[in-house]
Amino acid sequence: MTITEQGLSIAQVAELVGVSAHALRYYEREGLLRNPIERASSSHRRYTEADVNWVRFVTKLRSTAMPIARIKEYAALARQGDATRQARLDLLLVHRMSVVAQLEEMTKSLAAIDYKIATYEERTAQQ
Amino acid sequence: MTITEQGLSIAQVAELVGVSAHALRYYEREGLLRNPIERASSSHRRYTEADVNWVRFVTKLRSTAMPIARIKEYAALARQGDATRQARLDLLLVHRMSVVAQLEEMTKSLAAIDYKIATYEERTAQQ
């Protein structure tokens, strides 16, 4: 049993992480992963734990609206190794600002929605 | 001077609310507004304060990821008048749940990003 025979299948990872197998292949094709996923018997993908963790982090970046292109940059930097550590940190710090801004905007919008809800409930109570 | 000669132009509203004039026409065409916007001299749009407030609320719904189709439903209900007040309230309450869920997910993702940032900074400090 070679090392590439171990690891999780694409369906298992899809289930685990909560993205479609199609999306996993798409992410790999686009270069969002650090490396191409290893293959078992020269065809089926076998994901290591590190691969799964990387995919998980990609979903965190996606759920905070980082564009695919930016994640691709991040992955490309990671592939270059240690020399790009500062660049990756900078990229994440810039993104962090945008996430905080998104949270603030969404919180403000929630307040507006809550205000509207309150006026509806008030009017219902008045009748 | 008739009443339709008053009010703001599309460019003024675009500036004020922070969406493009193209988007404002699109929203109106799609039925996201409560009523068609009144016209001055039978062509140019003239927005009332109520129109602007409605557009502002639409942007709050958009920034919390309510789909155009749902906003369209909401506007259609509003057009029906008082009989649909409860339905509109329900729609907003359902959406509120989704906004809270989004905030929670984004907050969790921010924590993951912060964790990653921390490991980068640690490693930088170690050198």
Add this chain to the structure above:
DNA sequence: ATAGAACTTCGAGCGCACTCGAAGTCAAAC
């Protein structure tokens, strides 16, 4: 009166992030 800016409608086009489907390969179970 006329130039130029701002508006109108309409339909087409675009960018993003997948999603799908065809056609073929591989593997595990019976």
Add this chain to the structure above:
DNA sequence: GTTTGACTTCGAGTGCGCTCGAAGTTCTAT
């Protein structure tokens, strides 16, 4: 050994939310 189902690649298709541009009209300033 053959069926069943999960996998493979590849390119095309989809849905969403605008965005753009053409062609014509109207307003404003000079």
